[in-house]
Amino acid sequence: MHRTHTCGELTIKDLGVEVTLSGWVAKSRDLGGMTFIDLRDRYGITQLVFNMDDNEQLCAEGRKLGREFVIKITGKVIERSSKNLKIPTGEIEIKVSKLEILNAAKTVPFLIEDETDGGDDLRMKYRYLDLRRAIVRKNMELRHKMAHETRNYLSNHKFIEVETPVLIKSTPEGARDFVVPSRMNPGEFYALPQSPQTFKQLLMVSGFDRYFQIVKCFRDEDLRADRQPEFTQIDCEMSFVEQEDILNMFEGLFKHLFKSIKGIDIAEVPRMTYADAMKYYGSDKPDIRFDMKFVELNDIVKGKDFKVFDDAELVVGICAKGCAPYTRKQVDELTDFVKKPQIGATGLVYCRYNEDGTIKSSVDKFYLEEELQKWVNAFGAEKGDLILILAGKTDKTRKALNELRLEMGNRLGFRNKDTFAPLWVLDFPLLEFDEESGRWHAMHHPFTSPKPEDIALLETDPGAVRANAYDMVLNGTEIGGGSIRIHNKELQSLMFKHLGFSTEEAHKQFGFLMDAFEFGAPPHGGIAFGFDRLCSLFAGLDTIRDVIAFPKNNSGRDVMIDSPSTIALEQLDELKIKTTV
Numbered sequence: 001m002h003r004t005h006t007c008g009e010l011t012i013k014d015l016g017v018e019v020t021l022s023g024w025v026a027k028s029r030d031l032g033g034m035t036f037i038d039l040r041d042r043y044g045i046t047q048l049v050f051n052m053d054d055n056e057q058l059c060a061e062g063r064k065l066g067r068e069f070v071i072k073i074t075g076k077v078i079e080r081s082s083k084n085l086k087i088p089t090g091e092i093e094i095k096v097s098k099l100e101i102l103n104a105a106k107t108v109p110f111l112i113e114d115e116t117d118g119g120d121d122l123r124m125k126y127r128y129l130d131l132r133r134a135i136v137r138k139n140m141e142l143r144h145k146m147a148h149e150t151r152n153y154l155s156n157h158k159f160i161e162v163e164t165p166v167l168i169k170s171t172p173e174g175a176r177d178f179v180v181p182s183r184m185n186p187g188e189f190y191a192l193p194q195s196p197q198t199f200k201q202l203l204m205v206s207g208f209d210r211y212f213q214i215v216k217c218f219r220d221e222d223l224r225a226d227r228q229p230e231f232t233q234i235d236c237e238m239s240f241v242e243q244e245d246i247l248n249m250f251e252g253l254f255k256h257l258f259k260s261i262k263g264i265d266i267a268e269v270p271r272m273t274y275a276d277a278m279k280y281y282g283s284d285k286p287d288i289r290f291d292m293k294f295v296e297l298n299d300i301v302k303g304k305d306f307k308v309f310d311d312a313e314l315v316v317g318i319c320a321k322g323c324a325p326y327t328r329k330q331v332d333e334l335t336d337f338v339k340k341p342q343i344g345a346t347g348l349v350y351c352r353y354n355e356d357g358t359i360k361s362s363v364d365k366f367y368l369e370e371e372l373q374k375w376v377n378a379f380g381a382e383k384g385d386l387i388l389i390l391a392g393k394t395d396k397t398r399k400a401l402n403e404l405r406l407e408m409g410n411r412l413g414f415r416n417k418d419t420f421a422p423l424w425v426l427d428f429p430l431l432e433f434d435e436e437s438g439r440w441h442a443m444h445h446p447f448t449s450p451k452p453e454d455i456a457l458l459e460t461d462p463g464a465v466r467a468n469a470y471d472m473v474l475n476g477t478e479i480g481g482g483s484i485r486i487h488n489k490e491l492q493s494l495m496f497k498h499l500g501f502s503t504e505e506a507h508k509q510f511g512f513l514m515d516a517f518e519f520g521a522p523p524h525g526g527i528a529f530g531f532d533r534l535c536s537l538f539a540g541l542d543t544i545r546d547v548i549a550f551p552k553n554n555s556g557r558d559v560m561i562d563s564p565s566t567i568a569l570e571q572l573d574e575l576k577i578k579t580t581v
């Protein structure tokens, strides 16, 4: 028998019990007469003690144990003289009477402790050692619980989990596909699913009514900060539903996860239209942990000979509470911030509403104090506030001001990781114009239903057509999105036409779905949540990598198994593939 207990289990209640434990040597302290060892397993740490006076030979053996040796010991639970009340086993230790080395270990490349000396690259190369660290393992435990509670909630609401294939043909989520050559069909390729979108819709045609799957998806995108080429979704679809049914069902899931995992009661999730999100926050994923809404100033700033404002499509600003005393240097920092190429503003106008009631702006030359008073009124600013204004083309200016708002949120400490502010963003545009290809693209995907009252606009003003599409946003991060689908063939064909697909192209790519729609497709809709991201937000982490057991780095490499890698010539020959690199 390797163990009677785990290393996280024994407490003062077990005094005097004879136990056998197995685990890794986390740490050892040789104090001359006595040697202490921290024995670690998944469940915790238990202190072992070897005493020179009791058993010289055993103690000598104990002293020789290196870090990360795997050992098995037998001994008696005794009370510790210096207790550690921070851990559950901290009041006891095991007086060892028998020691067996199950496996020795080489010197590990970094400390297996919460505060490690290992850099990112090293830890990823030896990820299996990194995962021994409690702090990392806890993230995986959280992920497990999240998956478990997701399954609980959805099963309780009659969803069934159905696995869909991984070797498929292209799905329409708009990123590049990963492809897999088919040996049996030379010259032909499978694509890995960017999502199970078409399959879940087919399952609705099959009458499955409520589907979900915790599923791997693959997108060959350039990896921005928080992306992985393979990631996991909670993917769901429901039949005979309208948008309201979906919002309620998944708001329920969200609340259930918060309650069961974090013990937090989430009140009703507020809703905002896409148009308002852009107008008041300059983003389709507003961080509503803090207010600082945009105020548009076109009406009150134009016509005073200040060319920047006169020429601008949009003049818009935010009011930073209590920031009027910002020094010149601080304001310059903000100006530099908005002028960074990735933010792209040409300058920043500010206006201080000083404590003494005076109003001073960086454009005093053009505006009298009574005019500035109108600005102050527009923002509802109070004495001590600082107004920050950008001007230019509408979309670009809103985007830049969104960045500035988030920066101010950080500076003012409004973006606390323990505060959770979810939000539904509704009524996304159906289409977006892609300058590069000169074509309209589906903003969500081509199966998304336009709002019935907007269908006529498809011919006259495609950009104005709103979709029955929704995103769930948490603390400024999109965590899920979905839509009510088109479920009849005519509307689907019309949609493909507007997306610039010829009938043949549409048929070649999605003929199976269009065909299916002719055999009695129920009205349906769904949503998918980014599971990795949800877990990382629950864990208070900045990156999804930390909730993935074996993540890839920013170049899409798994440095541990060294993948991707070249393959043998015979393999390529068999696949009838020639590489040109």
Ligand code: ASP
Binding pocket: 173, 194, 195, 196, 197, 236, 481, 482, 483, 526, 527, 528
């Ligand atoms: N398949 C969509 C996505 O991955 C989600 C959905 O529409 O259900 O974003």
